[in-house]
Amino acid sequence: MSSLRERLVERIRAHGPLTFAQYMEAALFDPESGFYTRGPGIGQGGHFATAAMAHPAFAAAIIAEAAATWEALGRPKQFRLTEAGPGTGGLARRVSEGLTSQGVPHELVLIELSTGLQARQRETLAGIEARWVEHPAELKPASGFLYANEVLDALPVRLLQWPDEVLVDADASGRLVETLQQAEPAIARLLSAQVEPRVGARYAVRPSMLPLVASLVGSVRRGRVALIDYGGVGTEVHDGRRPPVRTYIGGQQGGDPLQAPGTQDLTADVDFGALTDAAKAVGVEVEQLLTQPAWLRSHGWETPPADVRTEEDWALAGLLDERLPFMVWLARR
Numbered sequence: 001m002s003s004l005r006e007r008l009v010e011r012i013r014a015h016g017p018l019t020f021a022q023y024m025e026a027a028l029f030d031p032e033s034g035f036y037t038r039g040p041g042i043g044q045g046g047h048f049a050t051a052a053m054a055h056p057a058f059a060a061a062i063i064a065e066a067a068a069t070w071e072a073l074g075r076p077k078q079f080r081l082t083e084a085g086p087g088t089g090g091l092a093r094r095v096s097e098g099l100t101s102q103g104v105p106h107e108l109v110l111i112e113l114s115t116g117l118q119a120r121q122r123e124t125l126a127g128i129e130a131r132w133v134e135h136p137a138e139l140k141p142a143s144g145f146l147y148a149n150e151v152l153d154a155l156p157v158r159l160l161q162w163p164d165e166v167l168v169d170a171d172a173s174g175r176l177v178e179t180l181q182q183a184e185p186a187i188a189r190l191l192s193a194q195v196e197p198r199v200g201a202r203y204a205v206r207p208s209m210l211p212l213v214a215s216l217v218g219s220v221r222r223g224r225v226a227l228i229d230y231g232g233v234g235t236e237v238h239d240g241r242r243p244p245v246r247t248y249i250g251g252q253q254g255g256d257p258l259q260a261p262g263t264q265d266l267t268a269d270v271d272f273g274a275l276t277d278a279a280k281a282v283g284v285e286v287e288q289l290l291t292q293p294a295w296l297r298s299h300g301w302e303t304p305p306a307d308v309r310t311e312e313d314w315a316l317a318g319l320l321d322e323r324l325p326f327m328v329w330l331a332r333r
Ligand SMILES: C[S@@+](CC[C@H](N)C(=O)[O-])C[C@H]1O[C@@H](n2cnc3c(N)ncnc32)[C@H](O)[C@@H]1O
Pocket: 036, 042, 049, 050, 051, 052, 053, 084, 085, 086, 087, 088, 111, 112, 113, 114, 117, 134, 135, 148, 149, 150, 151, 154, 155, 212
């Protein structure tokens, strides 16, 4: 069977260059060989680890937000707990068990695009009643709490080299190479609405964020939505200096994004300014935008004193480190 790179080269030869977003979509979610489709190693020794598994503080804060939402809705009998992009399923298990132990009745729903990861989540969640969908549009709106950690950063980005767009082409020897064409006004506007771009600098923008966010918040009839990811607002993300797309393999920074599609993770920081604009466009009120450490502190977590830290305390100190660019975005319906 031909490799994903070979299939992409054939596709380019037949239909012309791909946008970087089309390339990223294939590299992460190609039905046979996508990095996420194949169910990447997540956690220690895997391709990446996230805050969700670093320390129980993270799950505890999600449980507290979900329980507060249930209280604010008047303790309904029907309450939907939804996690988008649940990775291993470990966080969903902790949150669902935490809510049950606090007497919060709930239906657990997981939104997961990767078939490989769905299988892993089913194993992790064995014994807990849950259902899976691939896309939030499959859900009938219901009251509840929806959360997602490190999902938006995996949404495909279009790549700009201002004022041009970087496309993915194939050379005569079958290598994937970059080519430039003038950026379409609608794509250029996604950036220029947030920052003043510098000629020749590189930026990543996410046209798919608005429809996904609309669909995620649209699945919550009344309740709250928490989206957590790395990034910042406007120029904090689009500084035009760092490579806007990063690759990871085995927990380390990977290689050229066009090399070996399907074998390395591709990710780009989330512009929470653009996220707020996307939410406003669908009439959603943003309640809070704060750093992950500030959010965890608001739930009572403090950095343990350095001289008496256990291994778990060090993990907590890591989550509470303000230098890490993680943000928590909360919206109400
Ligand atoms: C970086 S992992 C984060 C996993 C987990 N939330 C955690 O914190 O450990 C991204 C997850 O989102 C899923 N994902 C990415 N894009 C998605 C989309 N558009 N819809 C649903 N799931 C998506 C991936 O398959 C994976 O489960």
